[in-house]
Amino acid sequence: MGIVFSDITVSADGxxxxxxxxxxxxxxxxxxxxxxGWMFETAxxxxxxxxxxxxxxxxxxxxxxxxxxxxxxxxxWTGWWGPDPPYHNxxxxxxxxxxxxIRMEGGTTFHFVxxxxxxxxxxxxxxxxxxxxxxAGGARTVNQFLAAGLLDELRLHVTPxxxxxxxxxFDGVPPQQLERVSVRAASLVTHxxxxxxxGR
Amino acid sequence: MGIVFSDITVSADGxxxxxxxxxxxxxxxxxxxxxxGWMFETAxxxxxxxxxxxxxxxxxxxxxxxxxxxxxxxxxWTGWWGPDPPYHNxxxxxxxxxxxxIRMEGGTTFHFVxxxxxxxxxxxxxxxxxxxxxxAGGARTVNQFLAAGLLDELRLHVTPxxxxxxxxxFDGVPPQQLERVSVRAASLVTHxxxxxxxGR
Numbered sequence: 001m002g003i004v005f006s007d008i009t010v011s012a013d014g015x016x017x018x019x020x021x022x023x024x025x026x027x028x029x030x031x032x033x034x035x036x037g038w039m040f041e042t043a044x045x046x047x048x049x050x051x052x053x054x055x056x057x058x059x060x061x062x063x064x065x066x067x068x069x070x071x072x073x074x075x076x077w078t079g080w081w082g083p084d085p086p087y088h089n090x091x092x093x094x095x096x097x098x099x100x101x102i103r104m105e106g107g108t109t110f111h112f113v114x115x116x117x118x119x120x121x122x123x124x125x126x127x128x129x130x131x132x133x134x135x136a137g138g139a140r141t142v143n144q145f146l147a148a149g150l151l152d153e154l155r156l157h158v159t160p161x162x163x164x165x166x167x168x169x170f171d172g173v174p175p176q177q178l179e180r181v182s183v184r185a186a187s188l189v190t191h192x193x194x195x196x197x198x199g200r
Numbered sequence: 201m202g203i204v205f206s207d208i209t210v211s212a213d214g215x216x217x218x219x220x221x222x223x224x225x226x227x228x229x230x231x232x233x234x235x236x237g238w239m240f241e242t243a244x245x246x247x248x249x250x251x252x253x254x255x256x257x258x259x260x261x262x263x264x265x266x267x268x269x270x271x272x273x274x275x276x277w278t279g280w281w282g283p284d285p286p287y288h289n290x291x292x293x294x295x296x297x298x299x300x301x302i303r304m305e306g307g308t309t310f311h312f313v314x315x316x317x318x319x320x321x322x323x324x325x326x327x328x329x330x331x332x333x334x335x336a337g338g339a340r341t342v343n344q345f346l347a348a349g350l351l352d353e354l355r356l357h358v359t360p361x362x363x364x365x366x367x368x369x370f371d372g373v374p375p376q377q378l379e380r381v382s383v384r385a386a387s388l389v390t391h392x393x394x395x396x397x398x399g400r
Contacts, residue, residue: 012356012378012394013370014214034377156212160378160394162370170213170362177234178212178360183390185383190392194212194360 002132003152004121006142007053008169009035009189010156015163016139023068026080034161038189045186049157057131058124059091060117062141066093066110073099079110087136090127092120094141117144139167146173151196153181158190202332203352204321206342207253208369209235209389210356215363216339223268226280234361238389245386249357257331258324259291260317262341266293266310273299279310287336290327292320294341317344339367346373351396353381358390 010016011034018030027035038046063069067077079085084106092113093099099112113120124133135145145151156169181193210216211234218230227235238246267277279285284306292313293299299312313320324333335345345351356369381393 013373030375158392160380162373162376162378164370164373164375170364173213173362173364175230175364176362178362180360180385180390183383183385185380190380190383192358192390 002057002128002130004133004135004145004150005056005153005155006135006137006145006151007049007155007157008137008139008142009038010139010158010169011035011161011163012158013162013164014168014170015166016137016169018163018166021064021068026068028166030163030166034163035159038157038159038186042186042188046189046191049155049184049186049191052155054086054088054134055132056087056089056134057128058089059087059134059136060120060124060141060145061091061093061136062138063093063095065137065141066091066095072097078102078104084108090124091136092124094120117141117148117150121145121150139169139171142169143171143173146170146196149196149198154178154194154196156192156194158192159188202257202328202330204333204335204345204350205256205353205355206335206337206345206351207249207355207357208337208339208342209238210339210358210369211235211361211363212358213362213364214368214370215366216337216369218363218366221264221268226268228366230363230366234363235359238357238359238386242386242388246389246391249355249384249386249391252355254286254288254334255332256287256289256334257328258289259287259334259336260320260324260341260345261291261293261336262338263293263295265337265341266291266295272297278302278304284308290324291336292324294320317341317348317350321345321350339369339371342369343371343373346370346396349396349398354378354394354396356392356394358392359388 018028021028069077085108088107091110095112102110177197178194184191218228221228269277285308288307291310302310377397378394384391
């Protein structure tokens with residue numbers, strides 16, 4: 001059986017987004033290159049890490065990672081990623097508001113789960129088969145999975161910046177020791193992989 | 201002229217102490233080995249980083265790093281480090297309450313500065329000559345120097361743990377990009393050195 005992993009890019013102070021996420025600013029009031037410049041400006045140098053992000057049999061994400069629509073689904077929205085999203089598998093979107101599945105090009109289908117993270121996890125597990133499950137974000141969703149003990153591997157991509165506000169990794173996660181599995185320094189980012197230590 | 205550096209050990213979520221610092225728990229309500237085990241259990245492996253911490257011509261620290269006494273100096277206290285502290289130079293302690301200098305063995309003298317970080321910085325600069333100045337901690341003091349643009353190099357020692365509460369590095373520091381100077385992974389800690397990018 002596969003593992004449950006999450007890749008998330010954070011500032012040195014742990015923020016994965018700024019404040020005020022909206023349609024014309026998916027990451028809110030920040031210069032997004034401070035966080036994600038490493039993926040665009042130095043893609044070749046980080047090819048292995050980038051490819052691993054979407055190497056899963058199923059994906060789970062929070063509603064804010066899926067889009068800027070809040071409350072009822074009062075207008076069409078099919079994600080930030082255009083007609084062919086990079087997931088190419090079943091993506092389970094956590095929301096309080098039911099929505100029909102949305103089938104995209106390239107094998108991505110967005111399913112909307114209103115029963116919480118455990119229900120999303122079970123559906124993703126059934127879908128993924130022997131492959132891994134990716135918890136795609138945002139930070140709040142990753143923190144929920146960490147707090148619930150459902151995450152096997154957290155791959156932090158730490159960028160040299162201070163953001164000062166926004167959604168923060170580890171917020172609300174119970175104190176615990178982690179195992180640091182690997183560290184790799186690239187020119188614009190430090191890749192650090194942690195695993196929760198089970199049974200504590 | 202030397203640089204102004206700070207070494208600080210933090211959890212993966214950025215905390216340098218737990219809550220409720222007190223005399224029998226200098227780092228508050230945490231298992232201190234989660235933070236500082238790397239310095240004691242793997243000292244040989246981290247000899248260069250440990251030696252660099254006290255390789256300065258003068259040192260500045262916050263009052264809580266000096267001791268647990270709060271408010272007026274109502275009882276004798278000469279620091280957490282016994283008769284021969286590891287600094288071997290002039291240590292300027294930031295406080296709102298005046299105190300006579302305390303001369304220890306081995307060349308360490310604690311001076312008490314009531315006029316704020318700039319005054320402490322000027323006295324340390326005069327004392328250090330061509331050598332570096334160390335901002336020894338805690339996190340709140342390091343953050344003040346970072347926010348004031350007075351820190352040249354921040355050496356984070358990141359341990360694989362989630363503490364969830366306490367004094368946090370970067371809190372209150374204005375958003376900015378940093379330069380990541382170096383990364384080294386040791387068995388119990390990840391050493392990451394940042395420099396503020398000037399002129400932004």
